[in-house]
Amino acid sequence: MIEGLPTPTLHAHLRFGLHQSARLEQRLLQSPQMIQAMQILQLPSLELMERIDAELTENPFLEVAEGEAEQTSSEDPADPHDDRGEDANTTEGLEGMLDELERYERDFGDSPAGPRLPAEDSDRKYEAMNNTAAEPECLADAVLQQIAMLSVEDEDRQVLEYIVWSLDEHGYLPEDREDVARELSRQLNRTVAPEEIVVGLRRLRRVTHPALGATDLRDALLLQLSEGEAEHTLERTILTEHLDDLEANRLPRISKATGRTVEEIKAAIGVIRGLDPHPGAEYGGRTANTITPEVIVEEVDGEFVVRLDKERNRELTISPAYRRLLQQSSEDEKVREWVKQRLESARWFIDALRQRQSTLERIAREVFKRQHGFLERGISALQPMRMQEVADALEVHISTISRGVSGKHAQTPNGIFPLKFFFAGGTTKSTGEATSRVSVQDRLRQLVDDEDKSAPLSDDQLAETLAEKDGIQIARRTVSKYRRALGIGSSSQRREF
Template structure:
């Protein structure tokens, strides 16, 4: 076995920290990017973040945008309304308006309010509540009745049936047939078995249909409006403007602060003698410059990818959802000359503001379906066709999935019945039997 030295020249991708940073910035959403830049500014004294000035006049007149530095920048979230009170606070406030209650009664009522679930229902058993509070069952029942008179109507019910009856009582509807449907035929109503209800109550089908419409207007979850859900606010990364019969893409710079080098530290670095301190600031300077370069690269990549998408979907912007073309990330990668993984990162968690509304960039990547003339049709366009058919159908004789399939075929769109059923369910439409009106 012989040992020898040999030189070779090979290409090898080295994932440096700077390259990882550039990849990370590309896939960040606007909100994540703002948080990251502020974190970098806190760690690096050479980084200054110049916020975009935002004024009421600018919001009311978007065509007169003027960018500049501001000593007191306005946060975009300042214009978002604060969340409403939660259900507990809302009901306790109403309890405070009730006069003549003893301390024990208020304690029981407050305990019951605190045990309502997020839908506004009381799942706690009366005997259990009485035992915990060491009061009589009658006192608990009386306080349940009291709380059930509060807004929103239907609150503190112990079943769906009781919830609906409380709402009917609140609006003054004491029709015995209406009450009977709620008491005995909710499952039939859910399955749209109108004929069965008609036969059971001995009333006409039209009257049952009117009762069903009235019940469906009630709220089965009166407490849901107060649920403490986390709010997500969307800031468009890209906007599309229609100028001179062309759709032009603009990267939205107001969604992120502008990164600049602090002039004081920049001067100090030039005048500082060689040593550990200068080495420290020199490294921070390189980090800041690389961050600025990465942000510019991110901006150019986003613009290139978004422009390619907009150019391909020109018919969608002109004519609507029925003309959305099936598109893949691979196709956009070939158009832009970027790698497919780069396109994937560029569209991830990014939103685009267009003349037709706000869309996630991923919205424009849809699968292709065959049409009769050989042209490909997007799955989004197919769903739009199905939605249009169901919205315009005769509600007294709604179309089955098979009938929708045959109608689509006449329009030149080849879909299987199973695919139509799948798209219908995704659009939140019920079966033809449950959509039928009498």
């Protein structure tokens, strides 16, 4: 007994100690292998392919398996005394592999400049890289590429570049032109007149977007209307004097103020809607990632089959040549240690890939077992489902499910959907049948699509219709919340005149 502690306190102390021990053990279990496996599980398809390519480049022990590649993840490192009848012990073979190892160390070692190209093809690859356009990382990079070939004086280029770096994510330059000129003057230590900023903006728009560098939305839209043309007089009037009414869909008020008919107002609004509100969008750097579904769900002989796309899940194996190198290097401790580390790293990575594939497949099968109605009837049959339910069914932690579905997509008979799409709360119909939030939102959109556009349904009316026609009992504020989430305007905003 610990002196000075009463028995209850002692028990609590022991429990605390055991709890701390368990936590310490849990932390110890977070080995590099486990951390790597969790990171690999979370990667979306395209990022996984990039990671695999990087590992293939960095680790000479890895190669893409062809045909029936040997299963290496559970094997022990090659026995240095097992020659297996190969001629790997020849001096020539060992020297050749060690030469290759030295080249690898030289080209992919700790050089801050990264891997160096072999001398025999460096010129060819360097030329190819120089002729490949770099992918712009941001709006500024993309626009700077556009203006790089402009023939302008150095001082004018400085103005252009400053304007570009001052653009916000929408391609706007919200600052007053005098303020921009003042700040640029301070940075360049010379006087820059506001007129130079205006000229720079005009020059920029000639080679990029006609509204790039606009001060705000109104300015961006006005810049895209041809100046001096009578056909755009009404559009300009609406934008300069009635933008608030336009956003609130108060067409009769605009009609009364301008003396034009509602039909003329609607025609002008059609022109305005054809303009680009975000001039920087097309220069937004990297294009959106192409959706590449890893999970495939297809109907075969009346049954739905869930599988992974093998093209997105490349099988890797250990290079036989480098496995033999471990056998041959037993007398050189430094080389042997390097080889063992690389081999161990390769096996960890292969195991992480296989674990990812197995986990993702198990998650997908459980998801679509529970969402069988969706596969047969579409979104309207989507059931409420939470990650914890799937985690319990698979006997894994909920974080494993979260990582497993993150950034992953499934190709189904009803289209391509993110795996996270199938996890949603829901409500219970008057019949006692459960329905998911997504299916309620889908039904809400259908009601709005089918409504009388001259007399749109209010949120109260939408709630009543859902209850009467579908047995879905939700409050008006929930309807309002779902409507806004779907990007649907209020009844006054949806009204057509």
